[in-house]
Amino acid sequence: MELKLIDEQGRPGAQVAASDAAFGRAYNEALVHQVVTACLANARTATRAQKDRGTVKHSTKKPWRQKGTGRARAGMTSSPLWRGGGRIFPSSPDENFSHKLNKKMFRAGMSSILSQLVREDRLAVVDVFTVGAPKTRLLAQKLKDMGLDDVLIITDAVDDNLRLSSRNLPNVDVVDVRGADPVTLIRRSRVLMTRNAIAKFEELLA
Secondary structure, rough: OOOOOOOOOEEEEEEEOOOOOHHHHHHHHHHHHHHHHHHHHOOOOOOOOOOOOOOOOOHHHHHHHHOOOOEEEEOOOOOOOOOOOOOOOOOOOOOOOOOOOOHHHHHHHHHHHHHHHHHHHOOOEEOOOOOOOOHHHHHHOOOHHHHOOOOEEEEEOOHOOOOOOOOOOOOEEEEEEOOOOOOHHOOOOOOOEHHHHHHHHHHHHO
């Protein structure tokens, strides 16, 4: 298949050949949902900690006598039914949020997302993408000239100038091919990819 190649003014030029396996795959919504959900879950860390009835601060004194009061029996104030009592199933730092995702599913999900980006005309290709100095103004002007605003830039290797120039742009992400994942691909409205990055994706997703 052919991908659209644009110049530094955003004008379409020649076509770039790309493999159908990586950029011409049918869209599988169920697979993409599973892959994205797994990536988000695997990025979670168990930082929550709640107390159960054994660790909450309480008195071990029986609140009232067992019989004769007309109220329900109560042994101590740490009961989960009481205000200030412990949680029945507390969150723990030992929680495991990870989802299993094998390589075949991940590659198929990435190919499906890339192919859908091509069909929706959200993927553009350039020969190379660099900035002359680590200045946000230079990168912002370059993207403006190309007609790109909310964009993910994928290169075969991220140099320091490009990385430093993009840090203060809230709607711009810059990653290399290895750093691209399903979540980053669908987060931005446009994806700008270099010709060498196309070749690396074809190698990784083959």
